[in-house]
Each structure stands twice: as C-alpha cells, then as structure tokens.
Amino acid sequence: MTVISPRVPRLRMPRIDRRSPIARAGSTVVARHRALPRPPMYVILCATVGVLNIVGLVMILSASSVAALSDYGSSWYFFDRQLIWAVMGVLAFLAASSFDYHHWRRIAPALLAISIIGLFVVLIPGVGIMVDGSRRWLGVGPLTVQPSEIAKLALLTCGASLLARRIERLHDWHQWLPVLVMLGSIGLLVMLEPDLDSAIVLALIGFSLLIVSGVRRLHLAMLGSSAVVLVTALAFAAPYRRARMLAFMHPWKDQANTGYQIAQSLIALGSGGVNGVGLGAGRAKWLFLPNAHTDFIFAVIGEELGLIGCLLVLALFAGLGLVGFRVARRAPDPFGMLLAAGVTAWIVGQAAINLGAVVGLLPVSGITLPFLSAGGSSLVITMLGAGILANVARRTPPLEKKKPAAKQTGAQKTGTLQTQRAGR
Secondary structure, X not given: OOOOOOOOOOOOOOOOOOOOHHHHHHXXXXXXXXXXXXXXXXXXXXXXXXXXXXXXXXXXXXXXXXXXXXXXOOOOHHXXXXXXXXXXXXXXXXXXHHOOHHHHHHHHHHHHHHHHHHHXXXXXXXXXXXXXXXEEEEEEOOEEEOHHHHHHXXXXXXXXXXXXXOHHHOOOHHHHHHHHHHHHHHHHHHHOOOOHHHHHHHHHHHHHHHHHHOOOHHHHHHHHHHHHHHHHHHHHHOHHHHHHHHHHHOOOOOOXXXXXXXXXXXXXXXHHOOOOOOOOOOOOOOOOOOOOOOOOHHHHHHHHHHHHHHHHHHHHHHHHHHHHXXXXXXXXXXXXXXXXXXXXXXXXXXXXXHHHHHOXXXXXXXXXXXXXXXXXXXXXXXXXXXXXXXXXXXXXXXXXXXXXOOOOOHXXXXXXXXXXXXXX
C-alpha cells in the first residue's frame, strides 16, 4: 500500500518595495554593519552563533518530525515556524551588532517599563495564554511572545547602565541595591506565572553583573547564600517542582512516572554511543521522550550524532563563553564590559542549566538550550543579546603589539658606552 503524505506549501517571503521605509531602514542597517571593523573576536563570535543556529535548525527538523506529523499532519510544521523565527533572529543580530551599544542606556528604561507591563498583562485571566498550568505567553494564534524573555534584556541593560555609572562607589551596598530591587520585582512577577526557570536565569544575569562590577566579596557571599536558600524553598514549595527534585535524586526509582523524562533522556544519550545512530534515525523522538525538540533536544543530538555531536555542541558553547569574557575584559568602558559579561553569563549559564538537566546532573527544568531548542521569542531575544555582544566586540580596540627593540650598530653601541662612562 502506498502512503501519500500531505503536500506542504512552500514558504514564500513577501516582496518588499525598495523605496518603502522597511527597505530603506534595512539598507541603512546593512551600510552600518559593513562600515564597522571586523576584529577576530567578532568573526569567531559570528561563526559560533551561525553554526549553533544551523545545528539547531537541522536537529529541530529531525527531533520534531514525528510529533509534528502526529499532531499537525506535516513533518515540517515546527521546522517551518522555527525557520521564520531564525530569519527574524538573524535580522535582530545584524541590527544589534550594527547599533552602537551606548544607545542601550537610553532605551533601557523604556525596555524595563515594557517588560513589567507585559509581566502584569500576562497574569490577567483570558489574556495570558495558559499552558501546563502557567501563564507565560502573550499573543494571537501562532505569534506568541514571552514577556520574561524581554525582561532578561531589560534587566541586563538597566543593571549594566546603573552599575557602570556607580562603578567607583560599589563598595557601599546602597549603590547597587537598586539592581537587587529591580531583580526582585521582576522575579516576583515571573514567579506569579509561575516560572521558576526564568527567574533563575534572571538571577544569573543579575548576579553576574554584580560580580563583574566589583561588589565586595562579603556582600556577594551573603547574597549567594540567601539565593540558594530561597531557590531551594521555592523548588520544594510547589508539588510538581518537589516531584522534579525527588525524581532528579532518584530517577530510576519511579521511571514510569516522575522519573520518566530523565530516564528516557539518559536512554537516548546512552544509545548514541560514540558515532550515534545516524541523523534522523533516533528512536527517542518517536513520542518516547517528551519535549524532544525543545528542552531535551540535546538528548536527541546525543542519540543521533553520538558523543562526537555532544562534544561539538559543548565546544561551541565553551568557545562562545571564552570569546565573550575576553571581549568583556577588553571592552572600552565599564558599560560595555558589563553588557558583554552579562550576555555571556546569560547564554552560557542557561546552556549549562539545560545540559545539566538533560544528563541528570541537575533537576529537570523548562529552560531551553540557547540557539538549539525550538522557540520563537526566546531565539530572537537571545540573538539580540548576542548581537549586543558582537557590537561590543567590534568597538573594542585591538591589542597593541610591542615593537621589538631596534638593533644598534657598532658605532651606536660605542657611543652608548661612552655616555654611560661619562655619567659615572
């Protein structure tokens, strides 16, 4: 019997008139992008982000094909949506990498206001989209946005701006207290959704800014210990989060219920071996592993591409972290340093939390793997943050090479010796 799959319509991009405002704005961005220098750190950063996005698109197509065919009748459903978001993310990256990062100081207050309004609106019944008992999304139809993603960028820019202005007075805790108040206010609104995972990422961004800006170690130790106690209490407060914590400690004890997801993830990783079973040939995505194309896409990578594919992903994130922190060290001013360090801690820290959950080192969370997991607003905002980091890299002055001392001739050496003897 021959099975005929439904024909998927091709994506057609709308034609834009070259004289339209959108076309003129795009040409301006491209002109600015070409005018700025392209140091090695910028090139490496762009290559790393580009490879991560390509790997993400390929693996989303593979990991989501079965679920998309089962739920929507087309294996390309999630891939088509992610491709559109990826194009928007590339545009956001190009725009941010061409946009002088100093302008974010003026935009930061408006961005903070928009994020807080969005976090309030998403809590309104009938307005915020309820998924799995949590109101995290705003939107209509396929176009949805998470206000918590915008809050990450708002906290980054506002916190960096405030700390950069007070960089010389941060030994006094009154100077950096507004950043803590900002973090607590946004975190409280996010927890009302509830969304502990996004709150943890927000705390990661805030603490990275405080550490890099030079806050006293005693204050950081007190904040860190308080944060650990608070997160632990919140993790055990809700029944479903308590079940995640207990399943993390003993995943095989109840692998048919609370430990099912992590057990299937470990089975997929172990099945891949060194070389993997082959791209598209994995079994975990056949509805065995929940959220295979979102939170647990790394397990599919491990099964289909094996240890080699996992090491490639780890190397890409490690390279992005090294480049980001090197850019932060060489940034031309404190604001650029804090922006670069905050974006790097945000992306690499979120990746570390996701990877730790997939391999069983951390409790299962809803935190996505940056650039690789399927997600719309998350990808665009992450690409925007990477673009800010790229702009700081483009405006970082190159290292001055030390010129070797010129060799002296015999007559010059004789004159130097005579001068030294005369001085004695």
